[in-house]
Amino acid sequence: MSSSPNKTLGDAEARFSSVILPESPASVSRQKNLTGLPRVARDIVADLYNNIQRWNENHIIGANLAKAIAQMKSNNIDDCSDDLDKLATDLYNVVQKLSGIAGAFEFLSNQMKSLVKLHKKQSPLFISLQNDQLVELVEAIAEAYKAEFKVKKFVLENIAHSRNKNEIMFYAVCWTHQQNINSEINLKLEMLLTETGHRKIT
Template identity: 55%
Template sequence: MSHTPKKENTVLKENEYSPVILRQTPGASQKNLTGPPRVARDIVADLYNNIQHWNDSHIKGAQIVKQIAILKSEDHRNYSPQLEEYTNDLFSVVLSLDIYRKHFEHYNTQIKAVSKLEKNSEPIFISLNATALANAVIDIANAYIAEFKLKKLVLENIAHSKNKHEAMFYAACWAHQTRITSSINVTLEALLVETGFRPIN
């Protein structure tokens, strides 16, 4: 005869929970940081600031791309002075984005060096060790580097669109920033919290 296990009614009392003690990490106070924690925090700050500048240029470029797409949609053979002016303006935007791309590549190099120096597996701020923090920075930087390549592709091709659909496709490619996913944005916000630039809610 088989016995069916009976569900035990176990109620934990409040005083039966053991307290959780957080270890004090080198970057916990976020004040007077030195060594790898300071460098890592500075890299995250620079990364965030460059992304803000990137966003400004992206929005400016989106307005220009929209105007080019309108001209090419009306007549794909349009190579008017106005189109040339818009294309030159877009070229200037891409040049500014290229500066930020170089910065992102530099952050990759810097954060890799930090992870090699800080070989301790313990968190350097709240929860991430140097390797995990470096991987997060690299993922974000690489997303923007990949997005730059797409924006350069739009610059090189939108003025030569053969029809309305092609022009609108390039305009959409610029506007939607498909390489910069919601996951990348979440990772950036997590880094800001991790390094003390955002409060823990």
């Protein structure tokens, strides 16, 4: 026979070489501080994540307050007691905190846009996502929370003044459900965390 197994294996090795993926600067620099634009981008994503945690904490507090208001109004639709006023004031304070967080999301989105404009190279800042994709992910997350803030504000303005039980329950569910912050938005966040080295690739 003209060809041997060894020769066939050698030919295969010549045709197929291993592919080396670019490493994230975040993973390369675990033993030292990340610098330059990758460091700024990574910090933006960290701030985004931290603000989402703050949002979640206030969302839960607000959900409990909305539920308490709904129960009180369901028991007495004409309730205008000091207890109801206290709950409404507490919910207002939560919405004020969420307003600040929504503003932070907008600021971080603009920061990422500016950073990408500064990065003149075509190469990605991190592993695989193009730089404009980083902007799109941060912007999509910021817009989702901005839309959700409008819902929270709408609930605040109406729940304590509801005139029937169906309205009351509708407002309480609107607060709790967070339709704008869905699995797609959560996936975008995970993509950002992984891309920038905050999440390990398993």
